Structure formats: C-alpha cells, structure tokens
Amino acid sequence: MEIGGLQKTTLIDYPGCIAATVFTIGCNFRCPFCYATELVLLEKIKDQPRISEKDFFEFLTSKKGLLDGVCICGGEPTIHKDLPQFCQKIKKLGFLVKLDTNGSNPDIVKKLIDEKLVDYIAMDIKSPKEKYEIYTNKKIDLSLIEKSINLLKENRIDYEFRTTVAPGLEKEDIINIAQWIGPAKKYFLQEMNEQKAIIEPDILSLPVLKKEDLIQIIKLIKPKFEICQLR
Numbered sequence: 001m002e003i004g005g006l007q008k009t010t011l012i013d014y015p016g017c018i019a020a021t022v023f024t025i026g027c028n029f030r031c032p033f034c035y036a037t038e039l040v041l042l043e044k045i046k047d048q049p050r051i052s053e054k055d056f057f058e059f060l061t062s063k064k065g066l067l068d069g070v071c072i073c074g075g076e077p078t079i080h081k082d083l084p085q086f087c088q089k090i091k092k093l094g095f096l097v098k099l100d101t102n103g104s105n106p107d108i109v110k111k112l113i114d115e116k117l118v119d120y121i122a123m124d125i126k127s128p129k130e131k132y133e134i135y136t137n138k139k140i141d142l143s144l145i146e147k148s149i150n151l152l153k154e155n156r157i158d159y160e161f162r163t164t165v166a167p168g169l170e171k172e173d174i175i176n177i178a179q180w181i182g183p184a185k186k187y188f189l190q191e192m193n194e195q196k197a198i199i200e201p202d203i204l205s206l207p208v209l210k211k212e213d214l215i216q217i218i219k220l221i222k223p224k225f226e227i228c229q230l231r
Helices: 053-062 083-092 106-114 129-136 142-152 171-181 201-205 211-224
Strands: 003-010 019-024 069-073 096-101 120-124 158-165 184-191 225-230
Touching: 003 053, 019 053, 053 083, 069 083, 083 096, 083 106, 096 106, 106 120, 106 142, 120 142, 129 142, 129 171, 142 158, 142 184, 158 171, 171 184, 171 211, 184 211, 211 225
Parallel strands: 019 069, 069 096, 096 120, 120 158, 158 184, 184 225
Antiparallel strands: 003 019
8 A cells, every 4th residue: 555644643534533544645536626736646746755554554553442443545545456455454453444535436435345344434525416527627437426425325334425615616516416415324515725735726716605605505405414514
C-alpha cells in the first residue's frame, strides 16, 4: 500500500470511535474542489513523503487498547489492488476499519463487505448525476457509482453518504442527489474548506450555498434518511 500520510489520532473521522487515519496515494478523480492535491496530482505525488507499511503497522501495534479503529482515505483507496490485504492486516490486529471512497470501484467495495474486511464505509456523492463529470473532471460510468450506492443500501455494514457542498452546486442539485440516493441510512452535507489549496482555484468564483440555505435544504430532504445533518 502506498501511504502518503498518517493522522495518529482522530475523534471525528470514525463516528463513535477513537481512530487513526491513513492517507493512500493516488486518485482516479480530479475533483476541482479537492484539497488533497499532494495525494492526487502527479506532479505533487512524486514529492510526497511515503510511510512504509512496516512503520505503519508498528505504530498500529503500539496503539492496541488505545485506538478503536483505522480510517482509510486518500486519494482513493480502492484504486490499490492490495487494499483487501491491507484491511485484513488491520483487522487481524483487532481494529475496526472505516473506508472513505468515491464509489467508482464497486467490485472492491463488494469484496470488502463480503469478506468482512470493513466495518463502516463513507461514500462521497459529488453532485447530481447530470453534473458528475463537471465535479470529478473525469468521464464517469455512473452505473459503477450506482452499484456502490446500492451495495451500501443493502445495510450489511454501517455506512453514510456525504456531499461536499462545492461552489456551483445549487439547492436543486442537493435535492436531486437526495432523490437519487434515498431512502438511505445517513446523508451528511459538508461545507468546503476554503482555507486549503485546491486543484482548480477558479471554482471559488462560483456561488456557494450558505449555511442557512443548507439548513433549509436538510429540512426538505430529511424524510428520505434516518439521519441527515450538516457536518
């Protein structure tokens, strides 16, 4: 596994757990609002320091009894063929595993669920269907995204959907997302972090939904979800 970063303790990345977050290198999307540029852009990846698996697992072993779980995010973890083996090693040490994914590799998602290698999955929904290529900067096979959505909605593990409210997304876009993925267990809206460098700074010139707008949208879409909140 190519590891490009490690947050040794987090109280917010894994709901209800004290966890460590490991950041994998590389992504198959180029979302214009992405701020993990050092994990996504090729010209930056080459300069990003790596953490060896050996060092990571030595750290993790030392945290037995202190941490509950590990969050695996990126980049996009599912582009790595050794992700199942990586998760298995974490599980063997007795930790819970949470995966953050864009849902573009449903076969990997299914394998992880089938083999009980993950305990929680958070899937990013970038935009409504008709804007997906705009908000990923890639030609997207939406059937793959929908397969991942449906896998999670089988409720075999705990999960959530979430959308970063990027500039340019409108009220109707969020409502359309809710209609697309609902009914479902959890859906969170996340305000974008505008303090960090992003892939395409020009997107910041587009209008952004205000917090009060998001609160009103949540009231409209809440009936489709068991939990629907602004995060």
